[in-house]
Amino acid sequence: MLGRIFGKKKCAPVTIDVCLxxxxxxxxxxxxxxxxxxxxxxxxxxxERGMANYWVQxxxxxxQNYSLLERASKEYSxxxxxxxxxxxxxDRLRSFLEMKLHEKTLSTRPSMK
Amino acid sequence: xxxxxxxLHRKKVAQPKSTDLITAVEKNREERHLKIxxxxxxxxxxxxxxxxxxxxxxxxxxxxIEYGLSDETEKDLDELKSDMQSQMRELWRKYALMKFKAYxxxxxxxxxxxxxxxxxxxxxxxxxxxxxERLLDPxxxxxxxxxxxxxxxxxxxxxxxxxxx
Numbered sequence: 001m002l003g004r005i006f007g008k009k010k011c012a013p014v015t016i017d018v019c020l021x022x023x024x025x026x027x028x029x030x031x032x033x034x035x036x037x038x039x040x041x042x043x044x045x046x047x048e049r050g051m052a053n054y055w056v057q058x059x060x061x062x063x064q065n066y067s068l069l070e071r072a073s074k075e076y077s078x079x080x081x082x083x084x085x086x087x088x089x090x091d092r093l094r095s096f097l098e099m100k101l102h103e104k105t106l107s108t109r110p111s112m113k
Numbered sequence: 114x115x116x117x118x119x120x121l122h123r124k125k126v127a128q129p130k131s132t133d134l135i136t137a138v139e140k141n142r143e144e145r146h147l148k149i150x151x152x153x154x155x156x157x158x159x160x161x162x163x164x165x166x167x168x169x170x171x172x173x174x175x176x177x178i179e180y181g182l183s184d185e186t187e188k189d190l191d192e193l194k195s196d197m198q199s200q201m202r203e204l205w206r207k208y209a210l211m212k213f214k215a216y217x218x219x220x221x222x223x224x225x226x227x228x229x230x231x232x233x234x235x236x237x238x239x240x241x242x243x244x245x246e247r248l249l250d251p252x253x254x255x256x257x258x259x260x261x262x263x264x265x266x267x268x269x270x271x272x273x274x275x276x277x278x
Contacts, residue, residue, distance in 0.1 A: 014156040018147045018174050025145040027182045043149045043178070050181030051162050056190055057180040059197040059204070066208045069215055076218035079268070083225040086257050090232055093239040093249075100248045 018043075219272065226272040229265050233257060 020028060032042045050057075151159075163173045185193065225232070236257065243249040257264075 012153055013150045014153055015148055015150045018149055019144040020175050022143050024179050031182060040150045044151050044155055046178055046181035050177030053180055053190060056193045056197055059201055060193055062204055062208060069211050073211055073215040076215055076222055079222050080218050083222055086232060087225055090236045097239060
């Protein structure tokens with residue numbers, strides 16, 4: 001869509017299709033109302049602001065994601081301790097029972113002497 | 114600048130009230146299509162910007178709109194910029210490591226959760242047998258001895274169904 005602008009005269013407006021999710025659309029509508037702008041002017045202003053603050057927003061998002069990930073990681077780690085212990089204990093108990101049964105079998109077997 | 118409201122979907126369709134999280138999230142994913150007219154120089158700037166950041170137009174433009182609509186004041190943005198300059202590199206490094214660690218733990222938990230019911234049932238019956246036959250004294254007692262179906266279901270939700278039950 002943006003690629004087509006080259007074929008156009010300089011300064012001729014370009015129409016682009018944009019899909020916004022519901023929340024972003026609602027905020028965009030609120031921005032238009034608050035600033036009393038028409039849709040295209042508001043869009044241009046928001047777009048310019050978005051480009052100007054791109055890295056700052058990426059950083060902000062990264063920081064939020066990191067804190068979410070850190071919380072999730074703690075939770076996974078706590079669950080992992082319990083689940084792994086359950087798995088290991090089951091293995092230990094199984095081996096222990098097998099060993100005991102084996103010992104029992106040996107002790108009840110008649111002597112070869 | 115030429116105003117354009119062509120293609121703007123203003124129809125309001127009555128929708129049932131969302132009762133669960135999935136419906137609410139999916140409702141939010143509903144897209145609104147806009148046809149926007151912008152000046153050539155801005156379109157050119159946008160095209161170059163998206164190319165530099167390797168963003169597609171489909172995802173990049175809504176992302177920039179999202180960023181542009183953020184409610185930080187100029188003061189907040191300055192603070193963020195200053196934090197960014199000092200922390201960005203370290204944060205990327207920590208984030209990558211944390212993601213790797215979290216993914217490893219998640220997949221390990223998924224693996225165990227897939228056989229959790231079988232494992233619990235085996236653990237309980239082994240303990241019972243060792244106790245009944247007096248082969249082990251004392252038989253260890255653990256937090257999973259009293260787990261109900263709700264606990265195992267929660268693990269399934271978290272690790273197998275990704276909270277989508």
